[in-house]
Amino acid sequence: MAQSHYENFPVASVLLPQKLRLPISVIYAFARTADDFADEGDLPQETRLEQLDAYSKALSEIKNQGYSGKNPIFIALADVIRKHDLPISLFNDLLSAFKQDVVKNRYANFEEVLDYCNRSATPVGRLLLHLNGVPSDEQLEQSDAVCSALQLINFYQDIVQDYTEQDRIYIPQDELTQAGLTESDLVNSDSQQIAPLIRSLYQRAQHLMLKGYPLGGTLTGRMGWEVRAMTLGGITTLALLIRQDDNLLLQRPRLDKTTMLKLVTVSLVKHFYIKKSLQLLTL
Numbered sequence: 001m002a003q004s005h006y007e008n009f010p011v012a013s014v015l016l017p018q019k020l021r022l023p024i025s026v027i028y029a030f031a032r033t034a035d036d037f038a039d040e041g042d043l044p045q046e047t048r049l050e051q052l053d054a055y056s057k058a059l060s061e062i063k064n065q066g067y068s069g070k071n072p073i074f075i076a077l078a079d080v081i082r083k084h085d086l087p088i089s090l091f092n093d094l095l096s097a098f099k100q101d102v103v104k105n106r107y108a109n110f111e112e113v114l115d116y117c118n119r120s121a122t123p124v125g126r127l128l129l130h131l132n133g134v135p136s137d138e139q140l141e142q143s144d145a146v147c148s149a150l151q152l153i154n155f156y157q158d159i160v161q162d163y164t165e166q167d168r169i170y171i172p173q174d175e176l177t178q179a180g181l182t183e184s185d186l187v188n189s190d191s192q193q194i195a196p197l198i199r200s201l202y203q204r205a206q207h208l209m210l211k212g213y214p215l216g217g218t219l220t221g222r223m224g225w226e227v228r229a230m231t232l233g234g235i236t237t238l239a240l241l242i243r244q245d246d247n248l249l250l251q252r253p254r255l256d257k258t259t260m261l262k263l264v265t266v267s268l269v270k271h272f273y274i275k276k277s278l279q280l281l282t283l
Contacts (some may be wrong), residue, residue: 002261005251017125021132023080026172027127029073029092030055039166050100051210056095063088066257067137086130090123105168110204113170114148121151132223133153145212145226150234152205156198156241157252160187171201187250195246202242206281209235219269229269236263 016024037051058074061067067078081088097120107113126144129135135143155162155170163166163186171186179197186194213235216228233255240253255263266272 009108012040012224015222015229017132017222017254018054023084023131024128026076026080027072030077030091031124033073034095034098044104050101052095052099052102059088059091059095061120084131086127088230090127090130093123105166107170107172109174110172110201113152113172114171117148117151118144120204121147128223128227134181138216142212142215142218145208146215146231146234147212147213148203149208149238150209152201153241156201156205157237159198160250161252165189167244171197175200188248189250191249192247195249198249199242199246202238205238206242209238210276211280213281214269214274216277217274218276224231224270225264225267228270228273232263232267233260235280238281242283259273 003075008241013021020035034052034055037055041053057073058067058069058148061069062074062078062081067074069075076092080086081091097116100116100119107116122144124133124149129139130145152170159169159171162170163183169183169186173199176185179194181194181197188194192196209231213231216231218224218225219227236255236259237253241249244251244253
């Protein structure tokens, strides 16, 4: 699923229309560097937030009077935003999620997790749609569902890594408590005890995918192919998670190159994509 350091961002994918590869790479550069401010290195919290605030200020300049600084990322981004009439609010949403990463590592309930997804993941899908043309309200809603599901699936693949490497838990705290579980139970090598809770979270991601997967069938050309391939990759990963035994849910299913090639091939034809997606989503 994750094609780069910044999750679920189709950087310069060969499936994309050539005319969109440069603007997407520019948007990626913005997102990746901002994400690095939040996550990489040993800088203090205050410094990380100052770096992200500088990005917010640059976005405000682009919106109000035009960017006058020398940062090449924002020089290029200002041009992309102007040429494609991209909503500045989507970039601000991303920054708000990165800022949250600096100060927040636990989520009280599932609504808080979804709110984070709505700022960390859904802006990416909306930006792709805006680059491709003028999306309908239905397409935007479907994109939001797919992107939120992709973000959740990524969380559920990396429960142990998020906890042990970054002290982050995206499993709702209230649901842990209600299930009589502690945070340490999430990294127990035998996941039988947490299986009911984790499987309920899988179902919620599956529900979002069922709402969103038709998006791929509405898009034409290479962008449609790209979106279908990304979506089907997430659906396939979720299916692998669901198929795992209750005592092995913390293993990290990954799509090998052969599987990914098959998914790309299936995604070329809308009918095959829809058929395969439904087959996996109704397991």
